[in-house]
Amino acid sequence: MKSNYSEASIQVLKGLEPVKQRPGMYTRTDSPTHICQEVIDNAADEALGGFADTIDVEIHADGSLSVRDNGRGIPVGMHPEENMPVVELVFTRLHAGGKFDKQSGGGAYAFSGGLHGVGVSVTNALSRRLEVTVRRGGKVWRIVFADGEVIEPLSEIGRCPAKDTGTEVRVYPDPRYFDSPNYNLAELERLLRAKAVLLQGLTVRLTRPVKGLPETQTWHYPDGLRGYLDSLLTNAEAAVPVFAAENYLSGSQHDNAGEGAAFAITWLEDGAGAGESYVNLIPTPLGGTHEAGLRQAAFHAVSNFVQHHGLLPRGVKLQSEDVFARAAFVLSARLLDPQFQGQTKDKLTSRDALKLVSAACADPLELRLNQNVAYGKKIAELAISQAQARLRSAKKIEKKKSSGVAVLPGKLTDCESEDIRENELFLVEGDSAGGSAKLARDKATQAILPLRGKVLNSFEVHRDQLFGNAEIHDIAVAVGVDPHGADDNPDLGGLRYGKIAILSDADVDGAHIQVLLLTLFYRHFPKLIENGHIFVAQPPLFRVDVNAQGKKRPARKLYALDQAELDGIIAKLHKEGVKENAYSVSRFKGLGEMNPDQLKDTAMHPDTRRLLRVDIDQVADTEAVFVKLMGKGEAAARRAWMEAEGDRVETDV
Template identity: 65%
Template sequence: MADTPISSSGALRASGYAESSIRVLKGLEPVKQRPGMYTRTDNPLHIVQEVLDNAADEALAGFGKRIRVTLHADGSVSVEDDGRGIPHGIHPEENAPVLELVFTRLHAGGKFDKGKGGAYSFSGGLHGVGVSVTNALSTRLEVTSYREGHVAHMAFAGGDVVAPLTRRPAADGDRKQGTTVRVWPDPKYFESASLPAAELVQLLRSKAVLMPGVTVTLVNEKNRETQSWQYKGGLRDYLQQTLHGEPLIPLFEGEGYADAGHDSFAEGEGAAWAVAFTEEGAPVRESYVNLIPTSAGGTHDSGLRDGLFQAVKSFIELHALLPKGVKLLPEDVFARASYVLSAKVLDPQFQGQIKERLNSRDAVRLVSSFVRPVLELWLNQHVDHGRRLAELVIRAAQSRQRASQKVEKRKGSGVAVLPGKLTDCESRDIAHNELFLVEGDSAGGSAKMGRDKEYQAILPLRGKVLNTWEVERDRLFANAEVHDIAVAIGVDPHGPDDEVDLSGLRYGKICILSDADVDGSHIQVLLLTLFFRHFPKLIEAGHVYVARPPLFRVDVPARGKKPAGKVYALDEGELTAILDKLRKDGVREGAWSISRFKGLGEMSAEQLWDTTLNPDTRRLLPVQLGAFDFAATEAQFSQLMGKGEAAARRELMERHGDAVEIDV
């Protein structure tokens, strides 16, 4: 028995898997290997935006008044600013030029030391990647920095230095200060090598809106056109220009920022906003965090939504305007709202590297706490406008309730008895209701206690769900779990080409909630197989979701004005990023504690609500067809789930097994 490890090791070496097989990616290699983990790969706009964000951060810090973007005839893009210029000297610890470190190291920059005399108080995110990703994914990048009477220049190719740092005294024609970065994006990393013109214009115009007094210019060398934006009226003027339809009441605008003595938030944190309510036309909704556009919204949007709802609800209750039997929900207030929101958050946490959605939990309370009192005061000072808004909101609530009652009446004659283990919600508003299919009874118990019983229902599942890929439709209900799911949902099993009546659907969102481990992933796959095979119209209509509970919890000690708190990480990658950030924030190594959740049942009801059930802070992924069409997806499912496909699965694992990280 003692010889076994040696012989197995020998066998592994013989199969070509030895110590030398382990590869460590260094420098910018990870970005080149997996660019989609760090940036958008449909086009190079996001890597150009990383450069633009640095220029905007200089203006945000009060050191620049002009930003100029040039689209050159050779396909390159340059960004110029008149900020302080990147320092030219040698880094005291790394013994390399600072200019080189900024563009070649994933975790280098001037935005880490918040509140400690660092270069920036507020900046666009802190993932520690930024412009080095731009460098990695470009065939060439040139940077020129004007600072302290000198001009420094460097050039890179594919992230590597090709022209070392040169430094000379500034000549008469040189700028006094600022940075110019010229980028040649590498087309092999992107589906399309050209920048989307409309998106670029929108991005530049929004920077001008959010920084009143700063001039943003776009020069196109190909057609010799120049566009320039400067807004002195800020958010209000911008929203007024972009609105569809006439505002019902005057635009509501305001701003609020924490002062040095604030209990919960750091000095300068807060938001500025402009909100309009219209009776028709598509709403305009734009939000930003430290000037970064968050196209997928996030917790700052949720804070605005909460502040508006609480203020309008309070006004309606104070003036006794709510008819009997009508219950207000946040979407009744938000449905006809258009807004531009600009939040300032000291340490923003984003979902994903491209920063499309803000995840910072405190941002809900931050924005709401400033919006609510200002709107409440305004409505009570302008009671006529308040009553007009109240009428709009109450009409929305009444039409929503009427719609839900119609659906209830149509399905009221059904004979199916709801499963006994289903803990249903109180609301009958189908669009608002959510059903969570939860792995295990203990997790089901936590979910029942942690949920919002108004609109969230829980159906616990015992053990592994049946693999239904090859089960005939008329034999499906022989399995108790599948029967309970179908009856709870209120829709009969069907095929992709069947005419399906979805009027019996009882929940607008059907959410798969399983542990963040291998068994949980297996249950996810089995449930997705059930829905794709036997309920495809639910996926097509966007009713099926997968909830992403965290795998780790980090208990963080108090940091300056920030109280002690808990941070949750979805996986090892996020955990590493969180710990890196804590180190950069000056938290002593090991002062934090890390817990790994063995499963959902180990979470308290409060933790489950915070991380997985609360719409403001959870991660909920919509299930939809990916790169393949229906037929190709069906073929993939057959290969993965079919009983006679073991050989094909083995071949697949042999071919792609090295690309999978296994959690054992």
């Protein structure tokens, strides 16, 4: 088939077209709930800033949904640079919003869940109709969109009292973009209830038709997080009363005023604990670094209490999960510039949040334990019993292993724990990097196996010949599983690590080593991939050293995975007003150049590292790619592929 590939073949998607072409990149497409959540989040940001105390949400009989608040109202004047009304700009232009400039004070919000400025523009793009009514400055304004385009320009439609301000947005979702046209009512109710919980004094209402008649639910929690967590524990027995506290930083707006956390926490007598977390009122059902900060604060507080009172039995060592396993909590973090995993904001990834939330929660928790020793001893008792159960479980797992003893590789630095559910093995490129990794690891649960040079391409090597290569032999013995095929049923009882992570340099050679190791696991250890044991670590390529900015802004070290992240960090520093001579950029030549603390923070610590699990979705496609890349007789196919696709490569050489 002939194809005409010319300059005219290149398309540039403008306006909201990228959202319409790939809606899944910007929102969840199972139902229109999330695009309406974007509008609710904007109303909640007004409440978070102290400008609104009421949010009314109504599901209409025609399938549309409206959100009304009594905030300041979206500005209706002309934008000084874009030459269009601001209310039109924020609904029709990606990356336009009032939540970017938080450091200088020029933005509309000090705190918000929005970051990228794509929220309500995505809502507009995926709606067949969207109506906006703004009450501001004693006037009522209206603008209407259809399929993301203006069909009724902004116009004044009436008058109102000067104190009557706010915004009402009515959304008519386009069913073409969603698996189901119906709203997820349970998710919507949970979201609205959470807004009322996290903002004391806020009244939230949801009105929807029930048997043809409107029915209204109202949420208002005068007791805040404490009362909400109590309501969640109706079917569980708490070992100690719910403890609630909040701790925010003070200072001027330029010193991150008000960053911190509010939380409520207790421990359960039986069963596993559960928690809910939020960032700037945005639910984070997958957790993230703020939950890790609360976990760290709880661990330090309980661990210090146990040591101070001499409660720890001999031979027992507390771990973070022992303390947090039965904890039930609600956490609300407030961050100036949150970084989320994807536009749906299900998980917080801001590394600074871990230290911030940990610092904000540690002191109130320690004070609580020391002021209420009986409660502290009860929590300590639960944590110690959890640790003892973990040790017993590890011994049971050991008994299931075969009696045959393999001599572990001499260069393997093993971990202390024998519980594969928490053990991790890092396959590290080079002896120098292995030395840094040994110092950076958690010796209780993390093992290091340095690899010398590049592993053999094992794609077409017979299983019986694998152990002729020393590196592959050491990997197989360290892992504890024999080589096998995709259709085999190997004995995984000898598996020694629950996570096996490839840790190589962030350059071309490192990528090649990753491919060689993935080839080994794909071809000769496929059950490890199938069961979710194989991971790839992503160390950074750049480090940015930022000088101290006065007494309240200490020096910082920021890390970038690639050039795109580096550009984003530098742009953020410029927005903060950091001058070019106040920071420096250095490039890591390899893992061996990184200090142990840097390697720990960026590649090994469970709460701050980037660790990607290896999964195979399309078996046939994956097999074809491996044959093309690693097959010995495929040189011509590789060359043709590189000639055709080489201009698309984005790598650091």
